[in-house]
Amino acid sequence: xxxxxxxxxxxxRENLFSSIPSSILTVATSFFVLGFFxxxxxxxxxxxxxxxxxxxxxxxxxxxxxxxxxxxxxxISVGLALVFAGMSIGLWKSTEESSLSEVFxxxxxxxxxxxxxxxxxxxFSSVTDNDGIIQTEESFPMETRLxxxxxxxxxxxxxFVLKNLKLNYKFNKSDLxxxxxxxxxxxxxxxxxxxxxxxxxxxxxxxxPLMPIADTTKxxxxxxxxxxxxxxxxxxxFKDSKNIKRTMSISWVLLPLFIFSWIFKKPEIDxxxxxGQDIPIFIGIFLIGALTITFINNPVVxxxxxxxxxxxxxxxxxxxxxxxxxxxKSALLLLVLFTIVIPAVSSSTKGKRNxxxxxxxxxxxxxxxxxxxxxxxxxxxxxxSIFGGFSLTWLLAIxxxxxxxxxxxxxxxxxxxxxxxxxxxxxxxxxxxxxxxxITWLFFASVTMAVFLPEGVNFxxxxxxxxxxxxxxxxxxAENIRGGLQSIPKGQYEAADAIxxxxxxxxxxxxxxxxxRAIIPTLVSSAIxxxxxxxxxxxxxxxxxxxxxxxxIGTQSIPVNFVGHDRENLLFIAFFYxxxxxxxxxxxxxxxxxxxxxxx
Amino acid sequence: MSIIKTNxxxxxxxxxxxxxxxxxxxxxxxxLVICGPSGSGKSTFIRCINRLxxxxxxxxxxxGIELTNDLKNIEAIRSEVGMVFQSFNLFPHLTxxxxxxxxxxxxxxxxxxxxxxxxxxxxxxxxxxEQASKFPGQLSGGQQQRVAIARALAMEPKIMLFDEPTSxxxxxxIKEVLDAMKELALSGMTMIVVTHEMGxxxxxxxxxxxxxxGLMVEENTPTEFFDNPQNDRTKxxxxxxx
Numbered sequence: 001x002x003x004x005x006x007x008x009x010x011x012x013r014e015n016l017f018s019s020i021p022s023s024i025l026t027v028a029t030s031f032f033v034l035g036f037f038x039x040x041x042x043x044x045x046x047x048x049x050x051x052x053x054x055x056x057x058x059x060x061x062x063x064x065x066x067x068x069x070x071x072x073x074x075x076i077s078v079g080l081a082l083v084f085a086g087m088s089i090g091l092w093k094s095t096e097e098s099s100l101s102e103v104f105x106x107x108x109x110x111x112x113x114x115x116x117x118x119x120x121x122x123x124f125s126s127v128t129d130n131d132g133i134i135q136t137e138e139s140f141p142m143e144t145r146l147x148x149x150x151x152x153x154x155x156x157x158x159x160f161v162l163k164n165l166k167l168n169y170k171f172n173k174s175d176l177x178x179x180x181x182x183x184x185x186x187x188x189x190x191x192x193x194x195x196x197x198x199x200x201x202x203x204x205x206x207x208x209p210l211m212p213i214a215d216t217t218k219x220x221x222x223x224x225x226x227x228x229x230x231x232x233x234x235x236x237x238f239k240d241s242k243n244i245k246r247t248m249s250i251s252w253v254l255l256p257l258f259i260f261s262w263i264f265k266k267p268e269i270d271x272x273x274x275x276g277q278d279i280p281i282f283i284g285i286f287l288i289g290a291l292t293i294t295f296i297n298n299p300v301v302x303x304x305x306x307x308x309x310x311x312x313x314x315x316x317x318x319x320x321x322x323x324x325x326x327x328x329k330s331a332l333l334l335l336v337l338f339t340i341v342i343p344a345v346s347s348s349t350k351g352k353r354n355x356x357x358x359x360x361x362x363x364x365x366x367x368x369x370x371x372x373x374x375x376x377x378x379x380x381x382x383x384x385s386i387f388g389g390f391s392l393t394w395l396l397a398i399x400x401x402x403x404x405x406x407x408x409x410x411x412x413x414x415x416x417x418x419x420x421x422x423x424x425x426x427x428x429x430x431x432x433x434x435x436x437x438x439i440t441w442l443f444f445a446s447v448t449m450a451v452f453l454p455e456g457v458n459f460x461x462x463x464x465x466x467x468x469x470x471x472x473x474x475x476x477x478a479e480n481i482r483g484g485l486q487s488i489p490k491g492q493y494e495a496a497d498a499i500x501x502x503x504x505x506x507x508x509x510x511x512x513x514x515x516x517r518a519i520i521p522t523l524v525s526s527a528i529x530x531x532x533x534x535x536x537x538x539x540x541x542x543x544x545x546x547x548x549x550x551x552x553i554g555t556q557s558i559p560v561n562f563v564g565h566d567r568e569n570l571l572f573i574a575f576f577y578x579x580x581x582x583x584x585x586x587x588x589x590x591x592x593x594x595x596x597x598x599x600x
Numbered sequence: 601m602s603i604i605k606t607n608x609x610x611x612x613x614x615x616x617x618x619x620x621x622x623x624x625x626x627x628x629x630x631x632l633v634i635c636g637p638s639g640s641g642k643s644t645f646i647r648c649i650n651r652l653x654x655x656x657x658x659x660x661x662x663x664g665i666e667l668t669n670d671l672k673n674i675e676a677i678r679s680e681v682g683m684v685f686q687s688f689n690l691f692p693h694l695t696x697x698x699x700x701x702x703x704x705x706x707x708x709x710x711x712x713x714x715x716x717x718x719x720x721x722x723x724x725x726x727x728x729x730e731q732a733s734k735f736p737g738q739l740s741g742g743q744q745q746r747v748a749i750a751r752a753l754a755m756e757p758k759i760m761l762f763d764e765p766t767s768x769x770x771x772x773x774i775k776e777v778l779d780a781m782k783e784l785a786l787s788g789m790t791m792i793v794v795t796h797e798m799g800x801x802x803x804x805x806x807x808x809x810x811x812x813x814g815l816m817v818e819e820n821t822p823t824e825f826f827d828n829p830q831n832d833r834t835k836x837x838x839x840x841x842x
Contacts, residue, residue, distance in 0.1 A: 016808075494652050495689035499703035499755055500679040509706065513693050 038591040039115060042125035044571070045139045052208060053565040054572045056196050057553050063544055064388025066380040071216075074391075075264060077222045077259045084248070084255055086228035090235020091245050094174045103176065108159035115152040118145055178232055184227045188218045202559050254365060256398045261372035267388065268376045277325055282367050287333040289359045291337055293352050296342055305343065312336055327370045334366055385462050385542065393545040395462070396469060396534035401527050403470035404408060408477025413507065415478065416485055426478075431477035440534060441468040446540035473530045480522045484515030517595050524588035528581045551574045560574055603790055604757060605651065611644060618644045620814035621658065628758075631791045633822075634803040635835065642794045645811070646761045650681045671705065679707060680713070682752030687762040688744045690736035690751070696723070697732040700751045715754070722750040722760060726780045742773030746780050753784075758770035760784065760836035762793040798841060802826060810834050819824045 017023040043049070054061075063074055125139045171179075194208035239243045292308075295301045301308075316332040338359055381385045387395050414426030433441075445464040453459075459467070488511055496506040516523070532587070535546040543552065549569035556562040602625040611619040618641045626632055634642045647653040649660060649672045651667055660667040662677045691699050700719035704710045710718075723729045726746040728739075736744055745765055752760060762781065766774045778800050785791055785804045788819065795801070801808050801822055808825040811820040819833045829835050 200631075462680065486839035489689075491685060491687050492691065495683075495685065495691070496676060497652060498650060498683040499751065500675055500707045502675070502707075505706050508795070510691055513739075514691075516691060 029117075037120050039120045041121040042139070045121065046125040046127050046351065047137060047139055048127045048129070049568045050565050051568055052194060052196055052560075053553055053556075053562040054549075054569055055193065055547070056560070057556075057562075057569075060389060060552065061545060061548050062390045064391070064548065066386060066391070067379060067381065070266060070379055073263050075220045075224070076164070077263050079220075079227060080259065080263070082224050082228045083231045084252060086231035087235040088248055088252070089174050089177065089236075090232040091239050091248055093167075093236045093239050093300070094172065096173045097170040098173055098176055100169045100171070101163050103171065104159050104163040104167075106154065108163055111155035111159055113151060115149075115156050118148045118152055129566055140513065150468060170173040175230075175234075178229060178470065180558070181225065185222055188213050189222060196560055198559055222414070251459075256402070257369050258372075260395060260399075261369050264391070265372060266378045267372045268378050269371070273372065274424070277369055278327060279368055281325065281328050281331060282363060285328075285335055287362050288358055289335055290356050292339055293342055293355050293359065296352075304563060309336075309339055313338060321578075326374050327367060330366055330370055337455060340361075357395055372391070374448055385460065387462055388543045388549050390545045392537070392542060393531075393534050396466065396537065396544070397527075397531040398535065399466050400530045403466070404472075404474035404477055404530070405469055407474035409512070411474060411478035412481035412485060415482055420522070430475045432477050433471050433477070438472055438533060439539060441472055441537060442540050444468060461540070461542065465542065466541070469530070469534075473526065476526055476529075477523070480519050481515060484519040485511065487518050488514055520588055520592050520595070524585060528584060531581065531584075532577065545576070546573055602626060602793075603663055606649075607659045609645070609648060609655045609660060611641075611648060611653065611655045611657075618814055619655065620649070622816055622820070623658075624809070624815075625818065626759075626790060626792065628790055629788045630792070630806045631633045631636075631789075631804055632793065632807050632809065633805040634794045634809045634811060635801065635837070635841075636809075638803055639813075641814040642811040643763050645761060647796055648791055649761060650683055652679050654689070670685055672796040673777045675754070679755055680735055680757055681754055681761060682757035682760045684745065684748050684752055684763065684765045686697075686767050688736070688741070688748045688768070690747055692736050695733055695735055696728075696739070696747050699782045700737065700745060703751070703755050705760045719754055720751070722753050723747070725753075725783070726750050727776070730791070735790045740773060742776045745769065745777045749777075749780055759790045759792070761783075761792065762795065764794050766795065779840060781840075796841065798826070810837060812837075 012391065016026045044051075047244050048463050063071075066074060078578075121240050122143070123138060123140050126134050127137050127139075128134050141369065192210040192212050195211040196206045197209055197211075199205050221274060292301075296305070312332075313336055316329075316336050319329050342355070381388075385392070391451070411426045411430055414422050415430060417423050417426070445468045447463060449464050449468075450458065492510055493506065496510045501509070535544050537544055538547040538551075547574065550566055553562050553569050554564065554566040602725040604624075606625075607623050609619055609622045610617065617795065620641075622641075622645055630698070634646070636642045643652055649662060655667075662679050664676055665673050667673060667677060690696075694702065697716065697719055700722060701712070701715040704715040704718065705712060706713075707837075720729055720732065722735045723732055726749055728743050728746055731739055731743060731747070736747065739747065749760075749765075765781070766777055769777065774797070778797060781791070781793070781800070782804050793800070793805075805822050808820060808822050809816055810825075810831070812833050818825065818834045820830070825834070826838065829838060
């Protein structure tokens, strides 16, 4: 113990107080940090803050005006995502282990944070009363502090001792993750929170009575967590199956599409259209593709293949501009893309069979998604969009990244292309998009875009915003990726050429993987920027997560008065955004580390 | 039968003429060493043979196929000709085994298991089967260059080009690469080697050429080339290098 103490003194002397300037800096920054936390705690605890304005409005924050009778759809969406997450965590189960003392050191850190709070929190904080006069009040009396100090000090001591027992039981890190997730679920059934209750004359009862969390919140979460665990175990059973892993990765890509076009949207399906239109289109296009795959090695087909492809491209090009069902247009487009790769992929009988399966599944998925996406929704809300609050933020963030990333890759490749027209067009798109502020593009989406669309074509505002977002962040992605492409040494291209790879193989197998790996940090920061920038849609009248806290809640006055409580809501919003972006950047650091394995 | 035939090949980089008309033939199974001072055009010349550089005049015929702008011909020739570079140019994001199996799987369209079997065979042949699952960055220079040789051989080429394969290596690693090349030469592979390793030239080559300022100034058997050089430029070169 004594030795340890000496060690820490030595550490402090070396790292914190090594010279007079560094001592000054250490002290100054410590004061700054302390002051920051004192201010934060004081702000949060002042009696004029009504944190129930946040807690009571969770539903509004998450889904805004989504009708309550269809909430099951929201829960199914969340549930699906978490089931997928459970399955994936199981499939890619970590092989690392943590010892029990590492677990205790985590708990120690949490209790230290709690102790820090009880020690640092200021006794007095300033409060603005109804007349706008700032006063000082005692918001954290000494008795309360002592009552909290003793248990938190005990917790710290207990966990410190437990940690230093050096218990060497090992736990798998993925198992531990599930254990940590279980903690809030269990707490949900135990703790009671202050809740807004109204008396008979519709007045709020003060002080707010402590009530258990509503069943409509904790039951779904518990069920979802149960499913999460179940699929975690299923996933860990199949962790050696490459096929299931591959299917899982593709499912992740399809999941948001499926959620937003079917579950969240509740599309209005009419059977005659499906029977009379969708199914014939599916069968027809599927047969064309399947026949091409089957007979591709036939000498006659091989001879006329390029003519066939040319005709197909021409038909698709025309089809895009005439008014036929959107499913037919998309299916034709998919057919063209597929036909282009057929000669490269299908050489053996087995390869052909697999390709036909892939073709069928992807065409079917496309048909299902298009039917859901292009049908009207049965969800009626007073506002223009069924997406509001966090569901809108999420939609913009996911789909913004989703469409803009591949677009960025294409634009970057196009800008580096040898074909002058392609290069010119791609450079033009990139420069045009980047040279105009994002807000201008948003106004373009809300006001001007209708002028540019052909007559009769009209997209929802959210879709128009998604389109400009895709281009806007796509252009930034493209420039980042181009930077990555330039970092690839010339020798890599030459080596790929020398072993006879085609330009497509060279790009997809050699150049792109290396270029993308080199720019993961920039890509993640672009994705984070897209996530945060989605809050700008508020200026064209969409109601996102931030707008709810800043604008909507501040105007609620019946039956509970939350006017003027936007500051605590803003703090909550900042914290909420921080959790997501921080997690994302942490994950990306891990991915980077893992991929950096083979680097010099 | 000559497997490579060039006729009056000329090449310019801007105003600078790198090749001033090279005519030569290589027979099947022959080992040809090209040496010369830096800037003499020897690297440019062998890079023209698999179209990493484009020659502007003259003709190059490899295995009966003439090199033109026709992409089909270029791809056909590239799959016949393997190349080993001075700076190895392994793919750093792939393991050694993946580096070697990449071309057979994607270009030759062979099955994965077959390619991996063949790749292990080749890695054994160059003496590093135990490194198969490592990444190039974890290997020494000599080991990397041997992987590069295995990668080129995986395409089952008829001709191998070596562009100063030992110039970027530490002295003690040069031998292991040269040994792999000697073994390859003895197995009857047609090889064109640009190198300054005169020991290798003496021991293995069937013919030695000296390039200077874009021209081939001397062409001879190794014994004649080293013991009885005809050209004054060769004498000067040998006096400097030996």
